[in-house]
Amino acid sequence: MEKKAKGPIPDKRYGDQPVSDAEDDLLGFGKYCIPTLVKIIEERETPYVIGIYGPWGCGKTSLMKLTQAKLDERDHETIWINPWKYSRTDDVRKA
Numbered sequence: 427m428e429k430k431a432k433g434p435i436p437d438k439r440y441g442d443q444p445v446s447d448a449e450d451d452l453l454g455f456g457k458y459c460i461p462t463l464v465k466i467i468e469e470r471e472t473p474y475v476i477g478i479y480g481p482w483g484c485g486k487t488s489l490m491k492l493t494q495a496k497l498d499e500r501d502h503e504t505i506w507i508n509p510w511k512y513s514r515t516d517d518v519r520k521a
Contacts (some may be wrong), residue, residue: 444487
């Protein structure tokens with residue numbers, strides 16, 4: 427006998443593509459991670475580096491895109507760099 431799902435069936439599924447819209451934040455970054463990152467970025471003096479580490483598929487790019495969207499909403503200038511595009515270059519900054 428086939429089991430029926432209880433409650434409404436969500437129409438969004440976890441996918442392989444990064445998200446940049448808070449409505450698609452199925453991992454819940456918007457609750458703690460993004461506000462914390464935005465606070466650090468707004469309150470610290472430059473220069474500094476924030477490292478985002480994790481295995482493939484854990485949501486690193488989604489976290490960065492959602493954080494970028496929040497910073498853009500707050501009139502911060504942001505730049506997106508795709509390191510894979512420059513992976514054969516000795517120095518990404520020169521490219």
